[in-house]
Amino acid sequence: GESVGLHLPTLSVQEGDNSIINCAYSNSASDYFIWYKQESGKGPQFIIDIRSNMDKRQGQRVTVLLNKTVKHLSLQIAATQPGDSAVYFCAEISKEGGKLIFGQGTELSVKP
């Protein structure tokens, strides 16, 4: 069945270091992927998205990489800051649209 899963439930990094959060997906037909950040007490916040016809997309301090061969997605955060501490979810859009399939989430903790 369809599933999107994350490799690591927790990640701890030093402030200023780069962070890499990984995600595996199982539906090779999915063509759109999104990374969300969720802080305590808030809803998921859109970070960056990527379509399956791209391998890489960059935003402000964030980069998403997509490897369709191994069905792997990663989020790279440059110069991680304490404000980046949150749970990060990858999600894929089903073919029907409007339905996100979420991974379990990775909790990122940034040490000052």
Add this chain to the structure above:
Amino acid sequence: KAGVTQTPRYLIKTRGQQVTLSCSPISGHRSVSWYQQTPGQGLQFLFEYFSETQRNKGNFPGRFSGRQFSNSRSEMNVSTLELGDSALYLCASSSLGEKLFFGSGTQLSVL
């Protein structure tokens, strides 16, 4: 531009009661979807509405229902509440059903 607004922010109900949650999407967005978030199950899709029609439905029992109004505002209803329905209920809106923007959610506690 105002974001997705969900009300109420917190709710406490007892088993057997019913509850209605409200969501106002971002202006101009016609797609509204609902998700349930629990520590054990993560984020799970409930249903999606587009132009007042339910377009997608997740694997939840019939006690969970929703609707969308002509102004794109949406409500979801849960009848005969069970303890396991305690969760954060999130509403998301989008213009065409792809890039979803979430509200802060309604935290429902069933006692």
